[in-house]
Amino acid sequence: MQIEKIAVILALFFFLSPLPAQDLPVEYRSGTYIIDRSPPEEYRQRRTELMQRAGDGIILLVGRGDDRGYGDVGTFRQEINYFYFTGIEIPNSVLLLLPEEQQEILFIPERNIPVEQWTGPKLGPGEDAMVFTGIQDIRSTHGGEIILDHRRRPVPSWYDILVSYLQQGKKLHLILQGTQSYEHELVASLRNEVPTLEVNNLYDDLVDMRRKKSEEEVRLLQKAIDITLDAHRNLAREFRPGVYEYQIEAMAKYTFRNHGAEDSAFPPIVGSGFFSTVLHYDQNIRQMQDGDVVVVDIGAKYGFYCADITRTYPVSGVFSDRQREIYNIVLGAQEAVVRALRPGLSIFDLRKIAYNYIDSHGSDLHGRSLGQYFIHGISHFIGLQVHDVGSEHSPLRPGDVITVEPGIYIPEEEIGIRIEDIYLITDTGSVCMSDTLPRTAEEIEKMMNIEK
Numbered sequence: 001m002q003i004e005k006i007a008v009i010l011a012l013f014f015f016l017s018p019l020p021a022q023d024l025p026v027e028y029r030s031g032t033y034i035i036d037r038s039p040p041e042e043y044r045q046r047r048t049e050l051m052q053r054a055g056d057g058i059i060l061l062v063g064r065g066d067d068r069g070y071g072d073v074g075t076f077r078q079e080i081n082y083f084y085f086t087g088i089e090i091p092n093s094v095l096l097l098l099p100e101e102q103q104e105i106l107f108i109p110e111r112n113i114p115v116e117q118w119t120g121p122k123l124g125p126g127e128d129a130m131v132f133t134g135i136q137d138i139r140s141t142h143g144g145e146i147i148l149d150h151r152r153r154p155v156p157s158w159y160d161i162l163v164s165y166l167q168q169g170k171k172l173h174l175i176l177q178g179t180q181s182y183e184h185e186l187v188a189s190l191r192n193e194v195p196t197l198e199v200n201n202l203y204d205d206l207v208d209m210r211r212k213k214s215e216e217e218v219r220l221l222q223k224a225i226d227i228t229l230d231a232h233r234n235l236a237r238e239f240r241p242g243v244y245e246y247q248i249e250a251m252a253k254y255t256f257r258n259h260g261a262e263d264s265a266f267p268p269i270v271g272s273g274f275f276s277t278v279l280h281y282d283q284n285i286r287q288m289q290d291g292d293v294v295v296v297d298i299g300a301k302y303g304f305y306c307a308d309i310t311r312t313y314p315v316s317g318v319f320s321d322r323q324r325e326i327y328n329i330v331l332g333a334q335e336a337v338v339r340a341l342r343p344g345l346s347i348f349d350l351r352k353i354a355y356n357y358i359d360s361h362g363s364d365l366h367g368r369s370l371g372q373y374f375i376h377g378i379s380h381f382i383g384l385q386v387h388d389v390g391s392e393h394s395p396l397r398p399g400d401v402i403t404v405e406p407g408i409y410i411p412e413e414e415i416g417i418r419i420e421d422i423y424l425i426t427d428t429g430s431v432c433m434s435d436t437l438p439r440t441a442e443e444i445e446k447m448m449n450i451e452k
């Protein structure tokens with residue numbers, strides 16, 4: 001009897017005491033999807049700049065929640081601005097920054113060993129989270145936060161701390177994008193608690209900061225670009241009549257992952273024949289025929305940085321005279337833009353240069369000029385997002401990274417040609433980050449016909 005009682009007590013003791021924490025290396029407990037990241041110092045510098053820009057009050061940054069249940073599979077994606085300032089991929093984390101005090105407080109969930117059997121070992125508040133993030137003050141979210149209807153519902157803890165700061169009269173700085181977001185809801189509920197609440201939107205500062213790529217960001221972008229260039233080199237040798245578009249797509253995805261890129265930055269576009277004239281064709285189901293041109297618009301995502309590089313290939317390995325004529329006009333338009341590319345011009349200005357070039361060279365089957373067949377933008381900013389933050393009317397500045405991607409699409413002739421490269425704006429002009437990939441029609445043909 002006595003022994004049974006002890007056994008029950010022992011069993012209860014083991015059942016209730018937490019299992020020993022996993023001692024896997026910290027990178028395997030950070031929830032990360034990337035194999036290459038910037039040092040903690042990089043993110044600290046960004047937070048310091050954000051604090052300088054805010055100047056006072058309290059800055060709130062909220063990471064994305066993870067409401068996948070036990071039976072769900074899928075991929076957690078951190079909110080991109082939160083990642084930019086923290087490098088943290090732990091779900092349900094929150095950052096408070098106090099510019100006047102130069103204080104950073106990070107909230108992350110306590111470890112939950114039974115849940116970790118499903119979701120993998122995690123970092124909880126503690127020494128190794130401090131080392132990993134470079135943030136000294138790490139506190140628990142205390143489970144004081146619940147997920148309801150796929151939304152994060154703050155209960156106490158970080159929310160209460162925030163409210164107490166705001167009740168002292170501190171201004172609230174946060175990033176408000178669009179008109180409906182978690183942050184908008186949060187501001188509404190905070191106004192109930194603190195009627196005198198003063199709110200400042202840091203969105204314009206965020207855009208300013210994210211546009212100017214640091215050395216580290218250029219390094220990661222270059223890696224994403226180099227992997228994408230390699231994918232083009234590999235798939236260029238796969239074209240022949242009878243091959244399906246998805247087989248080209250498969251080679252791109254294989255090369256991305258084979259080099260450690262976490263994903264495609266966007267669904268690969270492999271459009272042949274008529275579909276070469278469809279801008280965002282991504283079904284990639286058609287069997288390619290002799291005489292087709294094929295637009296291949298692909299980009300790897302590496303360390304969360306995106307590439308976006310387009311080349312146009314002739315299925316047979318050789319462009320027809322007409323295809324070559326159109327190709328050379330697109331190439332000429334790209335060269336005209338790149339010659340002009342320098343700080344002070346806007347993307348809007350660049351489009352006019354490309355349009356004027358295309359509209360003054362060649363003609364369609366009815367003798368009309370070709371400007372009407374250039375139907376999209378010439379460029380976009382690129383970085384953590386394929387279409388990164390920044391306005392097409394804003395003058396370019398050193399540190400901007402943009403695409404230059406003229407195209408001509410003539411459905412009647414089933415000819416679509418696009419050439420897209422990536423440029424880093426410098427003090428005096430630009431540097432092409434995708435320069436090592438063949439670009440002229442002749443170079444493309446040569447690349448396609450290299451022996452496997």
Ligand SMILES: [Mn+2]
Nearest residue numbers: 308403405420
């Ligand atoms: Mn693009």
